[in-house]
Amino acid sequence: MILVDGLVSESLSALDRGLAYGDGVFRTMRAESGKVLHWPRHHRKLEHDCARLGIACPAAPVLSADIGRILRAEPDCVLKIIVTRGQGGRGFAPPMHTEPTRVVASFPLPLPPQDCDEHGVRVRWCSTRLAAQPALAGVKHLNRLENVLARSEWTDPTIAEGIMLDAGGDVVEGTMSNIFILEQGRLITPSLERCGVAGVQRERLIALAERICRGSEVGSVSPPRLLAADQVYLLNSVIGAWWVSALEARTWKRSELTPVLQSALRADDG
Structure with a gap:
């Protein structure tokens, strides 16, 4: 309707x-x-x-x-x-x-990737970059052509999401998701001061982090930092939280925090 x-x-x-x-x-x-x-x-x-x-x-x-x-x-x-x-x-x-x-x-509610809670999802790097525009940073406005172009870069159904960088080469977000990485028990999410969309699940996980792990931090996340992380998470209000199991040659196993994080985000707080 x-x-x-x-x-x-x-x-x-x-x-x-x-x-x-x-x-x-x-x-x-x-x-x-x-x-x-x-x-x-x-x-x-x-x-x-x-x-x-x-x-x-x-x-x-x-x-x-x-x-x-x-x-x-x-x-x-x-x-x-x-x-x-x-x-x-x-x-x-x-x-x-x-x-x-x-x-x-x-x-209709979309079907999640098969067995994604247990086996995670595959992702890729996108070549389309996000331009800096502080006046619109964080806002979910209707101008989403960068995301459209980035999502057009692949058709492989086994790849669940693409990771987008800014013009300087830092990680910002997925084509449809916010990103968190896990480093030594602490959750890190890219700054959205220059570009990107601030999602509700991002806001919630920042608030939940003190309860489920060693807290959270908003900062710069380079591709090498993401690849070195203990876990990578993709969040939005439809999918909840997916954990990344493969990005090109880099693979991850499911962290002990992952089911705790997913369960916490599934709970409705309003």
């Missing part, structure tokens, strides 16, 4: 700035048994990202009503919320007065 401004529809105005310029933001989340996991965190992220672009964020009760309507028909699904600045004419300058467009859509 797709709702556009609360109505069942698959159509947007050709003048919508989300279509014309990617002028908007989105969130993707998992619903189980008629409930969106971590919904308060997702709405806070949506509010934050809308504010960064100067877009009025739909109120939580408005979005909750749309979500409730969908979940009554599809209680287990992936939900995607898109908020654009709304309609406008030609030209980059935002109109003085616009009414944001909201889209809430459901999709």
Whole structure:
């Protein structure tokens, strides 16, 4: 089901700035048994990202009503919320007065890679680099062409994800996931000050780290540092947490922390 401004529809105005310029933001989340996991965190992220672009964020009760309507028909699904600045004419300058467009859509839950909890997933390096733009860093905006190009680099179904670097060669994220590495019992995640998307599961794992391991750190992660890590994790709100078992010639075995981390992230905190 797709709702556009609360109505069942698959159509947007050709003048919508989300279509014309990617002028908007989105969130993707998992619903189980008629409930969106971590919904308060997702709405806070949506509010934050809308504010960064100067877009009025739909109120939580408005979005909750749309979500409730969908979940009554599809209680287990992936939900995607898109908020654009709304309609406008030609030209980059935002109109003085616009009414944001909201889209809430459901999709089937994807099947995870076979036996990924036990055997991990294979990943690859992407040649497409992420450009630095501090004004948009961390924001899940609609301009995702770098990720599209990176994900187009492979068709091998045995490769679950691609790792993206910034223009300076440091690790930032996966094409669809945030990255953590495990070093001597401590979780490290790349800084997103210059580019990348700050996901809800990234936020949660940073908060959980003091309880499940020796804490966390946000910092620079070079490819050699990632390859030397004791474990590598990929996180997003749909997959939860995957552990990496192979990256080119480098292989890993499952760490004792991995099932603890995965279990902690599966718990709903809202």
